[in-house]
Amino acid sequence: MSSSELLARIAAAKVAVLAQTALLHREFGRAESKWKSDGTRVTATDVAISENIFRELATQFPADQFFSEELAATEAPIPVTARFSWVLDPIDGTNNFALGIPNCAISLALCQCGEPIYGVVYDLSRRVLIHGGPGFGLHDGERTASVKHAPFSRETLIGFHSPSDKRLMPMASGVLSHFKIRGLGSATLHLAYVAAGILDGCVDYNVKIWDLAAAIPLVRATGGEVQFLNGEQLPMRFFDLQMKPIIYAAGGPAMCARLCELMSG
Secondary structure, three states: OOHHHHHHHHHHHHHHHHOOHHHHHHHOOOOOEEEOOOOOEEEHHHHHHHHHHHHHHHHHOOOOEEEEOOOOOOOOOEEOOOOEEEEEEEEEOHHHHHHOOOOOEEEEEEEEOOEEEEEEEEEOOOOEEEEEEOOOEEEEOOEEOOOOOOOOOOOOEEEEOOOOOHHHHHHHHHHHHHOEEEOOOOHHHHHHHHHOOOOOEEEEEEEOHHHHOOHHHHHHOOOOEEEEOOOOOOOOOEEOOOOOOEEEEEEOHHHHHHHHHHHOO
16 A cells, blocks of 8 residues: 555545534534443434445545444444454544533544554544544644653543443552543543643543544554553454453553553552
């Protein structure tokens, strides 16, 4: 794959995501929602954004594979067979979106051989497109940004969602006792804000690969790390709606190592 073909995909991804922002803002706090069998919320806007983005990209790159939580044809694991694939969370933070809480995002990852290599995240709350990947740097709107590499302290801010499985609370207690925390209700934004240097780090216990795929290359773009604590998740071999929740920590290398240490007891 030549660099020009890769750049064409990156450009198309940004255009496709930005084309859906008017719909996202128009339906914000207004879209009717329903609850799925897995306990997560979905709106018609989630489905429409998925369909619109993938229709646009598939027209340009018909040999690629396209994976979305809302458009999977089957709940059985789907093998990743194409060299290039896309993982989309049309609205990460659907609960917030439906309730009129602005912490939500469109999250699109470009993967090569199952590995996320470029991420495009539209942050509704700040009306900013965050995008980048290893070798491309990180752009937070018009600003060039980076993961924080400064020493951490009790003033350090960590993105944090409480474990749904309360048996994991001992893993959370160390983080809670050492750092200030912020819980935005969007795993994508937690990780994207680490990439942009807004948060110092983040941890989660409840996420799936579509929540993280776009933001992982954002963090890696400027030397940050994402560490999985319950089994390696990448490269993605299957897209599996029934996958088990991912437990991870992210930040600059020192921050990530400290979070992993605290989560390990």
